[in-house]
Amino acid sequence: MSSLDEFGLIRMLTEGKQPESLLRAGGVETGIGDDAAVAEATPGMRLVMTCDTMNEDIHFKRITMRDADIGFKAMASAVSDIAAMGGIPRYALISLSMPKGTEPERVRSIYDGLYESAARWNVMVVGGDTTSCTGGISLGVTVIGEVEPGRALLRSAARPGDAVFATGLLGRSSAGLDLLLNRAIPAGNWGSFDPQEEALVQAHCRPEPQVNAGRLLLESGMCRALNDISDGLASEAWEVAEASGVGIDLVEDRIPVADELYAYAARQGKDPMDYILYGGEDYQLVGTVPAGQALELQLRCKAAGVPLHIIGCVTGEAPGVRLVQSSGFLLNLGKRGYNHFAEEGG
Numbered sequence: 001m002s003s004l005d006e007f008g009l010i011r012m013l014t015e016g017k018q019p020e021s022l023l024r025a026g027g028v029e030t031g032i033g034d035d036a037a038v039a040e041a042t043p044g045m046r047l048v049m050t051c052d053t054m055n056e057d058i059h060f061k062r063i064t065m066r067d068a069d070i071g072f073k074a075m076a077s078a079v080s081d082i083a084a085m086g087g088i089p090r091y092a093l094i095s096l097s098m099p100k101g102t103e104p105e106r107v108r109s110i111y112d113g114l115y116e117s118a119a120r121w122n123v124m125v126v127g128g129d130t131t132s133c134t135g136g137i138s139l140g141v142t143v144i145g146e147v148e149p150g151r152a153l154l155r156s157a158a159r160p161g162d163a164v165f166a167t168g169l170l171g172r173s174s175a176g177l178d179l180l181l182n183r184a185i186p187a188g189n190w191g192s193f194d195p196q197e198e199a200l201v202q203a204h205c206r207p208e209p210q211v212n213a214g215r216l217l218l219e220s221g222m223c224r225a226l227n228d229i230s231d232g233l234a235s236e237a238w239e240v241a242e243a244s245g246v247g248i249d250l251v252e253d254r255i256p257v258a259d260e261l262y263a264y265a266a267r268q269g270k271d272p273m274d275y276i277l278y279g280g281e282d283y284q285l286v287g288t289v290p291a292g293q294a295l296e297l298q299l300r301c302k303a304a305g306v307p308l309h310i311i312g313c314v315t316g317e318a319p320g321v322r323l324v325q326s327s328g329f330l331l332n333l334g335k336r337g338y339n340h341f342a343e344e345g346g
């Protein structure tokens with residue numbers, strides 16, 4: 001980072017990435033360059049606010065993600081929390097910390113990915129903060145969005161008798177991570193993955209937050225609770241169960257397993273459910289709908305091209321999550337998922 005000072009660096013990373021006309025159309029009055037950003041709030045809407053951080057060696061390593069993927073995924077994971085509220089993402093602030101001596105090319109690529117992700121979900125990057133640090137790279141993304149008053153989809157809204165659903169396929173990101181860690185080839189030089197492996201790697205490096213699904217679920221008026229899956233299905237279902245004061249039964253035979261996950265898990269001698277329940281970083285949504293409306297919601301989602309799988313039900317049991325196994329055995333699932341402060345790290 002020798003040839004650039006902090007301000008030159010910020011300019012290099014952000015200048016011209018989102019043209020003035022786009023920012024204006026997106027509601028930005030004052031963007032990057034002043035003490036703070038000023039942007040429009042849609043009259044009558046509420047703000048939805050969230051942040052997520054990606055740290056080197058915790059969320060990514062040189063062998064697991066290309067630099068552009070890091071930026072893409074940092075934005076995607078924050079947008080996912082807006083999606084999980086049924087909100088519309090609008091603005092983002094980026095907090096970048098990196099060790100002195102980081103190659104400018106590296107951060108430039110991270111920002112390419114960040115802006116690619118921002119464009120995808122129509123998010124205006126309005127500011128941030130850049131600092132040096134002693135560890136690895138850290139990228140924090142704050143996203144501000146909007147939602148109709150009183151309509152946000154909360155973890156606490158599940159009721160006994162609801163059906164439990166998940167959008168899309170789970171466990172693939174975690175299997176992709178497993179694959180990348182086992183191969184231990186520097187990111188960008190992979191080259192040798194077969195198409196099924198490539199799909200797992202893609203799920204890990206380029207997750208797709210379910211913004212359209214979240215909006216559809218809110219607008220349907222049928223969805224009760226909603227949560228995004230960052231730490232694994234078991235952990236996120238537990239969050240809904242505890243916040244709502246209900247039990248959740250997941251039915252193993254109803255949880256879809258992607259072909260590529262099935263094949264990879266079989267090769268590893270592992271159960272695909274381990275990736276699905278405890279892996280995380282899928283950024284799909286898990287939620288509940290009154291059972292009598294589940295089919296209607298499913299049809300409405302299908303018509304909009306949003307997959308919705310009914311994977312279980314909400315019970316009046318004490319808060320907890322159980323798996324109805326294919327054998328019929330009822331297994332109590334631990335709160336286990338990715339845990340930053342677990343002894344073994346995760």
Ligand SMILES: Nc1ncnc2c1ncn2[C@@H]1O[C@H](COP(=O)(O)OP(=O)(O)O)[C@@H](O)[C@H]1O
Nearest residue numbers: 049050051052077080081084227228229230231
């Ligand atoms: N350091 C913190 N200070 C204040 N609030 C926090 C902090 N970390 C997390 N939270 C809040 O705690 C809640 C749960 O956070 P987290 O588990 O990270 O959410 P998610 O998994 O959906 O990203 C959120 O409301 C989040 O804003």
Ligand SMILES: Cc1ncc(C[n+]2csc(CCOP(=O)(O)OP(=O)(O)O)c2C)c(N)n1
Nearest residue numbers: 052057058059060061230231279280281338
């Ligand atoms: C090198 C590496 N090791 C392990 C993981 C797995 N991992 C790291 S953080 C995480 C959970 C999601 O991150 P978190 O910061 O907890 O997101 P949040 O729940 O706050 O959205 C997972 C599964 C990874 N992505 N990369």
Ligand SMILES: [Mg+2]
Nearest residue numbers: 051052053230
């Ligand atoms: Mg978090």
Ligand SMILES: [Mg+2]
Nearest residue numbers: 081084228230
């Ligand atoms: Mg979340």
Ligand SMILES: [Mg+2]
Nearest residue numbers: 052077081230
């Ligand atoms: Mg999150």
